[in-house]
Amino acid sequence: EQAGKGEYDHFMLKEIHEQPTSLAQAIEGRIDTRNDRIALSDFEPGTFDDVESVQFVACGTSYHAALYGSLGLNQAGVRSTALLANEYSVSAPPVDDDTLVIAVTQSGETADTLNALRQATAEGARTLTVTNVVGSTAAREADDALFIRAGPEIGVAATKTFSSQAVMLTLLCQRIAADRQGEPPADLESLLPAVESMPSALDEVLDSSDAAAIARQYDDSQSYFFIGRGLGFPVALEGALKFKEITYEHAEGFASGELKHGPLALVTPDTPVFAIFTGQEDEKTLKNAEEAQTRGAPVVAVCPDEHAAVAVADEHLAIPDTNAKLAGLLANVQLQLVSYHAADLLDRPIDKPRNLAKSVTVE
Numbered sequence: 291e292q293a294g295k296g297e298y299d300h301f302m303l304k305e306i307h308e309q310p311t312s313l314a315q316a317i318e319g320r321i322d323t324r325n326d327r328i329a330l331s332d333f334e335p336g337t338f339d340d341v342e343s344v345q346f347v348a349c350g351t352s353y354h355a356a357l358y359g360s361l362g363l364n365q366a367g368v369r370s371t372a373l374l375a376n377e378y379s380v381s382a383p384p385v386d387d388d389t390l391v392i393a394v395t396q397s398g399e400t401a402d403t404l405n406a407l408r409q410a411t412a413e414g415a416r417t418l419t420v421t422n423v424v425g426s427t428a429a430r431e432a433d434d435a436l437f438i439r440a441g442p443e444i445g446v447a448a449t450k451t452f453s454s455q456a457v458m459l460t461l462l463c464q465r466i467a468a469d470r471q472g473e474p475p476a477d478l479e480s481l482l483p484a485v486e487s488m489p490s491a492l493d494e495v496l497d498s499s500d501a502a503a504i505a506r507q508y509d510d511s512q513s514y515f516f517i518g519r520g521l522g523f524p525v526a527l528e529g530a531l532k533f534k535e536i537t538y539e540h541a542e543g544f545a546s547g548e549l550k551h552g553p554l555a556l557v558t559p560d561t562p563v564f565a566i567f568t569g570q571e572d573e574k575t576l577k578n579a580e581e582a583q584t585r586g587a588p589v590v591a592v593c594p595d596e597h598a599a600v601a602v603a604d605e606h607l608a609i610p611d612t613n614a615k616l617a618g619l620l621a622n623v624q625l626q627l628v629s630y631h632a633a634d635l636l637d638r639p640i641d642k643p644r645n646l647a648k649s650v651t652v653e
């Protein structure tokens with residue numbers, strides 16, 4: 291097993307560091323930044339012409355990637371919603387043959403997600419699976435499949451598969467919006483080169499991260515909060531999920547604007563707040579972070595060096611400046627590293643957290 295980890299102490303850390311490569315692998319040959327600017331060449335132009343609305347179904351970390359995709363699709367002008375697959379049987383919105391149901395599942399074998407996919411098929415929806423495993427049940431059963439090519443992931447806590455899912459969903463959503471609207475979304479021209487630069491931006495984060503020092507600084511805190519707005523919201527949820535999965539410490543993710551509607555009651559000097567800035571209404575997120583700071587909570591801003599939040603926050607985790615559709619994914623890598631180092635300081639079994647399984651094949 292040690293041989294498989296190479297120079298790293300844990301598979302999780304190895305997989306975090308594989309992200310520049312796995313992402314480059316994911317996007318290779320799929321986008322065309324020239325003339326007709328195609329966000330995703332896996333599907334023939336016009337494939338999604340008839341799609342009226344999209345429902346994403348997924349669980350766990352894949353649900354956060356699905357939410358990321360769904361919010362991006364709404365921002366591109368196509369009606370969409372992200373649903374927890376295990377809630378789908380009791381509360382699915384109605385579907386018809388103009389509804390595209392997208393199952394997001396790293397393994398392609400999660401029972402809850404397969405159930406939702408089968409229900410959607412039975413009710414007449416068109417289906418598509420976004421997965422890492424060619425030949426998986428979800429890939430075989432859906433009308434179409436899109437493979438994220440992240441390579442095998444051994445650590446139970448998903449890292450590189452999340453990044454690849456979120457980037458492939460971002461491209462897929464641009465593609466759906468372009469087909470639906472008969473023309474590429476307005477910002478596609480700037481988005482595609484930014485996607486191509488993601489591997490080097492990820493390298494930059496990994497080479498210069500202060501996450502280990504931040505984890506040490508706050509290692510005896512009571513709870514850890516993560517806030518974000520727009521595409522920063524699913525990243526806040528994912529940051530908290532990763533943290534609780536591997537450290538066993540209490541962590542919660544919130545939409546920044548929700549902080550004042552309840553969670554603020556929990557905020558004290560013992561609850562560091564990680565604030566994610568993606569370039570989507572950042573001034574409001576900064577105000578929310580300051581509200582936590584006023585109650586004594588240390589704020590860690592995850593944002594570019596030149597961002598206004600740096601002067602306000604107690605600490606800073608730097609990310610390169612990029613397109614607002616991708617910034618959250620760079621922030622997420624900083625948060626993966628914070629979780630990893632916090633769990634390592636606590637000597638947790640990082641690759642195999644108690645009570646959790648890599649793939650849950652029972653309902």
Ligand code: G6P
Binds near residue numbers: 349395403650
């Ligand atoms: C399990 C894993 C999670 C994962 C979830 C969904 O709970 O521990 O890390 O996000 O299943 O898995 P999937 O294979 O469907 O992405």
